[in-house]
Amino acid sequence: MTPPDAPIEGANGDMQPGRYYGRGVPYLPINGYPGKLIAIEGTDGVGRTTQIQLLREWLEVKGYGVVETGWTRSPLMQPTIELAKSSNTLNKLTFVLLYATDFADRLEKEIIPALKAGFVVLSDRYIFTALARAGVRGIDRHWLRNLYGFAIAPHMVFYLKVDMDTLIGRVLESRGMDFWESGMDLKHGDDIYDSFRTYQNKLLREYASMADEFHFRTLDGRRSIDRIQEELRRQVAAFLESADKPVEPAEAALAR
Amino acid sequence: MLNTLTSRHEYPGKLFVVEGIDGSGKTTQLALLAKWLSAEGHRVFVTDWNSSALVKAATKTGKKKNALTPMTFSLLHATDFADRLLYKVIPPLKAGMIVLADRYTYTAFARDATRGVDRHWVRELYSFAVQPDLALYFRVPIDVSLDRLMARRVKLKFYEAGMDLGWSTNPVESFRLFQGKVLEEYDRIVGEYGLEVVDATGSITEQQRLVRRLVSPYVSKLPEEPTNDAA
Numbered sequence: 001m002t003p004p005d006a007p008i009e010g011a012n013g014d015m016q017p018g019r020y021y022g023r024g025v026p027y028l029p030i031n032g033y034p035g036k037l038i039a040i041e042g043t044d045g046v047g048r049t050t051q052i053q054l055l056r057e058w059l060e061v062k063g064y065g066v067v068e069t070g071w072t073r074s075p076l077m078q079p080t081i082e083l084a085k086s087s088n089t090l091n092k093l094t095f096v097l098l099y100a101t102d103f104a105d106r107l108e109k110e111i112i113p114a115l116k117a118g119f120v121v122l123s124d125r126y127i128f129t130a131l132a133r134a135g136v137r138g139i140d141r142h143w144l145r146n147l148y149g150f151a152i153a154p155h156m157v158f159y160l161k162v163d164m165d166t167l168i169g170r171v172l173e174s175r176g177m178d179f180w181e182s183g184m185d186l187k188h189g190d191d192i193y194d195s196f197r198t199y200q201n202k203l204l205r206e207y208a209s210m211a212d213e214f215h216f217r218t219l220d221g222r223r224s225i226d227r228i229q230e231e232l233r234r235q236v237a238a239f240l241e242s243a244d245k246p247v248e249p250a251e252a253a254l255a256r
Numbered sequence: 257m258l259n260t261l262t263s264r265h266e267y268p269g270k271l272f273v274v275e276g277i278d279g280s281g282k283t284t285q286l287a288l289l290a291k292w293l294s295a296e297g298h299r300v301f302v303t304d305w306n307s308s309a310l311v312k313a314a315t316k317t318g319k320k321k322n323a324l325t326p327m328t329f330s331l332l333h334a335t336d337f338a339d340r341l342l343y344k345v346i347p348p349l350k351a352g353m354i355v356l357a358d359r360y361t362y363t364a365f366a367r368d369a370t371r372g373v374d375r376h377w378v379r380e381l382y383s384f385a386v387q388p389d390l391a392l393y394f395r396v397p398i399d400v401s402l403d404r405l406m407a408r409r410v411k412l413k414f415y416e417a418g419m420d421l422g423w424s425t426n427p428v429e430s431f432r433l434f435q436g437k438v439l440e441e442y443d444r445i446v447g448e449y450g451l452e453v454v455d456a457t458g459s460i461t462e463q464q465r466l467v468r469r470l471v472s473p474y475v476s477k478l479p480e481e482p483t484n485d486a487a
Contacts, residue, residue, distance in 0.1 A: 075323075
């Protein structure tokens with residue numbers, strides 16, 4: 001394995017938004033693309049999808065072209081990932097690579113073309129979800145960050161943060177705990193409630209450490225949908241207005 | 257849980273790898289090597305690239321629609337490789353068997369770099385792999401390999417001919433251009449990872465003699481009695 005002190009040539013918090021984290025996709029130069037990439041992160045049940053719908057609506061009324069992208073939605077990999085989940089035969093390393101493949105497909109076919117054409121890309125989860133899930137499963141952090149070196153650093157990352165009790169309440173109210181969200185593959189025991197708690201606690205810790213590492217804009221996910229949306233719109237508006245002004249690229253980077 | 261491609265493994269078994277482009281004769285040589293090792297009383301397990309069932313489905317979807325990009329091609333094969341490594345390579349190595357791999361990480365290094373994927377990134381990607389005890393590279397000029405494939409009336413495979421890159425609409429011409437670049441990448445890899453080069457233009461018997469000579473120092477140390485698990 002790579003020595004721990006070796007430089008990370010991949011996902012890191014010091015990268016300029018809109019650039020590749022690491023060595024990127026060499027045959028797809030993206031410098032100067034006019035679009036903006038905004039990611040909404042958070043565990044299950046925090047209302048990411050609702051917030052993205054509302055944000056999209058508002059952006060379009062304001063005249064911005066919007067493209068949405070999610071996690072595990074590429075036509076290439078969806079059948080394979082579903083098959084893998086249902087059969088429970090794949091190793092965790094293989095899973096990590098399947099998700100990375102899926103993301104690469106969406107990056108090249110959805111995200112990069114949209115950024116090139118000047119869209120605002122709203123990403124329901126981003127690589128941080130993959131980093132958190134793999135981190136909890138004991139995959140080498142350094143290797144993971146190098147792996148995702150082909151990803152683009154978003155212009156904004158919002159993290160909808162909730163505490164464990166709120167999270168449990170929301171998940172039970174909506175669709176209940178499932179095998180994967182409860183980390184049952186980690187074999188914390190047969191009790192789905194205990195396993196859910198242990199697993200989601202670890203995930204929250206991963207997100208918390210990434211919030212510092214990648215400069216997340218953390219929002220209190222316990223507040224009402226309207227309050228959260230208000231805050232999202234305020235920050236996104238401020239960013240897009242400053243980005244629309246004809247400033248030097250270096251200044252724009254500092255302004256984040 | 258992760259191994260490393262650049263340091264020795266500690267499994268009781270041995271891992272021997274053959275590398276080379278299509279038509280280099282590596283599969284023939286590997287089969288002869290397996291025969292010999294089995295006859296000598298070793299427990300041998302042969303594995304080849306693209307053999308895991310689950311990933312095959314996605315590869316097929318991708319190939320049918322010609323939908324794989326160099327990056328997804330690379331990552332999909334890394335996924336397949338991880339699956340193969342964890343289920344087909346490591347268990348027999350733990351059991352003290354001889355694992356013979358037809359193509360290994362070096363195939364990915366050569367192909368992916370030719371497709372425009374970053375060389376350093378793809379090497380990091382595969383750093384979880386087990387380092388082979390011996391990797392044999394069957395070096396062959398592009399015309400010799402093409403002659404062999406044509407003689408067998410093999411239909412050149414879409415991705416193997418690099419047709420996805422659009423360098424030529426003629427499969428033979430595309431194969432020549434693409435695999436020509438792959439050969440250059442292999443030459444780089446040989447020095448980097450210490451692959452043993454076998455001149456693949458020689459006769460099959462000649463090559464096999466060399467292969468066995470290269471392999472024998474590694475297998476002589478194995479117990480004579482393959483049934484003796486305690487050894």
